[in-house]
Amino acid sequence: MTWATAVDLFAGAGGFTAGATRAGVRVLWAANHWQEAVQVHADNHPETEHSCQDLHQADWSRVPAHDILLASPACQGHSRARGIDRPHHDATRSTAWAVVSCTEHHEPNVVVVENVVDFLRWQLYPIWRQALEALGYQVAPHIIDAADHGVPQHRRRVYIVCTRTRSPLMLSMAPREHVAAESFIRFDAGNWSPIEKPGRAAATKARIHSGRQRFGDRFVMPYYSSGSGRTGRAISRPIGTITTVDRWGVVDGERTRMLTASESRDAMGFAADYRLPANHRDATKMLGNAVCPPVVTDLLTEVRRAA
Structure with missing residues (x-):
């Protein structure tokens, strides 16, 4: 069984490619719909051939033959974090079928698909899985926390x-030893503002007060969602x-700010010299959608050993 080459579908910022490269795999081709x-x-990854296209319409005969298919289809239609289904969700869910069609054409030795855990609860997941099994594949889902692979993020x-x-x-x-958030937070960087400034929301101040009581002067807190939302x-x-x-x-004491894009990059496990777009919003979107490279490296290394 050969392991030398791969293609990366829905490649985004390149987490799958970065992780595969660290595992000694050469990524020949990568595609995404967002230029x-x-x-x-x-x-x-200048050595990789790139394509900007809707993979629903892909001509797989134009994609290089490969040993490993890596894919991270759109997760928005599966994630409960998005709340009640929206009309565009059916379209994003269907991106997973591109994996099946590419696999049918190229018959790679290994296919690795990453998504939110709720992907397994997709109504069509059993049929999607059966399609891959019909093509001759054994399908094994693994739920993995990136923190268990040295990424400073759960x-x-x-x-x-x-x-x-x-x-x-x-x-x-x-599992690897967990890495703390303080490993990537730079207190001498970013755009800080006073906590006690006009217009600061009372709920934000309450979260900060609660966090100080538990963690002291330095901590992190989310501005939305559940979990540590109230306490930091x-x-x-x-x-x-x-x-x-x-x-x-x-x-940090009497000041606060949001994470910088470079801190988010480090929290995702990308290399410190990994280049991001200059626009903060674009960088944040790409990183939030990305795959953590260290997880991919560990996983492909173990697949190679176990197969």
Whole structure:
């Protein structure tokens, strides 16, 4: 079974490609529908051929033959964090079928699909899985927290490993030591503002007050969502999930700010020299949608060992 080459569908900022490269895999081709993301991927992986296209309409005969298919289809239609279904969700869910059509054409040795855990609850997931099984693959979902692979962020995602083996390849990966959020927060950077400034929301002040009582002068807190939303989170542990919009604020004494794009990059496990778009909103969106490279490296290394 060969492991030398891969393609990356829905490649985004390039987390799958970065992780695969660290595992010794050469990514031949990468595609995404967003030109800005394609440009960022190309800036960081110039040796890879790039395509900006809607993969619903892909001509797979134009994609290089490969050993490993990597894919991170749109997650918005599956994530409960988005609340009640919206009309565009059916379209985003259907991106997963591009994986099946590419697999049917190229028959790679391994297919790895990343998505939110709720992907497994998709009404059509059993049929999607059966389609891959009909093509001769054993399908093994693995729910992985990026923090267990040295990423300074708790980020639970499903990695579905599909192989041409006799039975599903259930991987056993020893967890790495957790890395604290303080490893990437730079208190001498960013745009700080006083906590006690005109217009600061009472709810924000209440969260800060609660966080101070638990963690002291320095901590992080989300500006929306549940979990640590009311109390914040100690910087001595991994941060919570990095999302596609600004979520995490840093508190330092009497001042506060949101995470910078470079801090979010580090929290995702990208290399410190990984280039991001100059626009903060674009960078945040790409990182929130990205795959954590260290998880991919560990997973592909273990797949190679176990297969």
